[in-house]
Amino acid sequence: MSLKATHPPDTPLYPIREVSRLTGVNSVTLRAWERRYGLIRPQRTPKGHRLYAQDDITRIERILQWLNRGVPVSQVADLLDQPETIEAPTPDAGDWASQRQQLQAIIEALDLPKLEAVYHQSLALYPLSVAINELWQPVILTLEAKWAVQADQLVRRTLEAFLRSQVGIRLHYANQATRGPLILLNAMPDDPGPLWVLMSALMASEQGYRVQMLDHSLPLEDLPQAVARLHSSMVLLSSGQRESDSYINQALPKAAEALNVPIGVCGEVARLRENDLRDGPVHMLGDDLPQAIARLRPLLRESGVL
Known part of the structure; x- marks a missing residue:
């Protein structure tokens, strides 16, 4: 089958940057879906620039639906033309x-x-x-x-160093390209390394936030000064550990009361300690990192930042 799509002459066509904005899929991914799997077939201008019609955008949205249901991209092509009621393949x-x-x-x-x-x-x-x-x-x-x-x-340290380098490069350029709220992201004291912080930073940056990442735990009493000096809109703490009872039940709520910005918790600690902090001033965002970062926006709206 040819990868070249044709549409009626009066069909509105969109450049890749606009399709990326509309669908939330970055241009690198859109090109990979086209080149590697033939999932989408945009038209081309005489100079080779991609142009997408509305049915291409609809197809991209269907691809996202399958991916979000846990289907690997290698299997999506066989499912796109199936009825929408078809169930996703088993894991x-x-x-x-x-x-x-x-x-x-x-x-x-x-x-x-x-x-x-x-x-x-x-x-x-x-x-x-x-x-x-x-x-x-x-x-x-x-x-x-x-x-x-x-x-x-x-x-562990090799993986941390690798991700710190890769995520750090991404954050550097993303922070320059956005004017979104600044999230101060810090590890909790019992976490042996910054893996959860790095994953959280990657996700927050993707959602348009500027991120100041501290991969070593900053004492809670220093958070107000850090927020003021870095002009942070929110503090986000992350850990893969349970953390101590005194930290969770006493120190953390006390620190949240002293801050003039929201403080949230994500990572495994949010699952392990969900009941401990449910009704206090600390916002439990969950261990699912994409969902946790998605929950930041309502908090920032509530605090008047957005």
């Missing part, structure tokens, strides 16, 4: 499990060239929320559970 039919196993093996083998390739490929082929939910977050959870039984500091 065993997908290749997410094999992708997770592959990523974990690459991390544990300290194969940095392959790790870089998988990192960039995952962010090119999938919306960031899907890449984090289906690939990166599950692998980090598996590794942290394994490290809790038998620590492997070399693998």
Whole structure:
């Protein structure tokens, strides 16, 4: 089948930047879906620029629906022309499990060239929320559970250094390109490393926030000064650990009362401590990082920032 689409002459056509704005799918991903899987077939101008019709945009939205239901991009093409009521394939039919196993093996083998390739490929082929939910977050959870039984500091620190570099580059350019609210993102004291902070920072940046990331825990009593000096609109704390009772039940609520901006908690700690902080001044955002970051906007509206 030809990849060249044709539409009636009077059909409105949109450039890729506008389609990216309308659908939330970045242009790199749109091009990857076209080149690698033939999922979309935009027209081209004489100079080769892509132009998308409304039915292309509708098709992109259907692709997103399948991806958000856990279907890997390699299987979406076979589903696009099926009735909308068809059920998603069972997880065993997908290749997410094999992708997770592959990523974990690459991390544990300290194969940095392959790790870089998988990192960039995952962010090119999938919306960031899907890449984090289906690939990166599950692998980090598996590794942290394994490290809790038998620590492997070399693998942990190597992964942290890799992600710190990759996410840091992304944050640098994203912060320059947006005027969104600044989120001060910090690790909690019992978290042995910044993996959850890095994933949270990546997701927050994708949603248009400027992010100031601190991957070592800042004492709670220093947060008001940090908020004032960095002009932060919100403090977001993250951890993969349960954290101590005194920190969760006493120090954290006290710190929240002293701040003039919202303070939220995400990562595994939000799941483990959901009942402890449910009715207090600290906002529990959950362990699903894309959902947690999506919950920031209502909080910022409520506080008058947006």
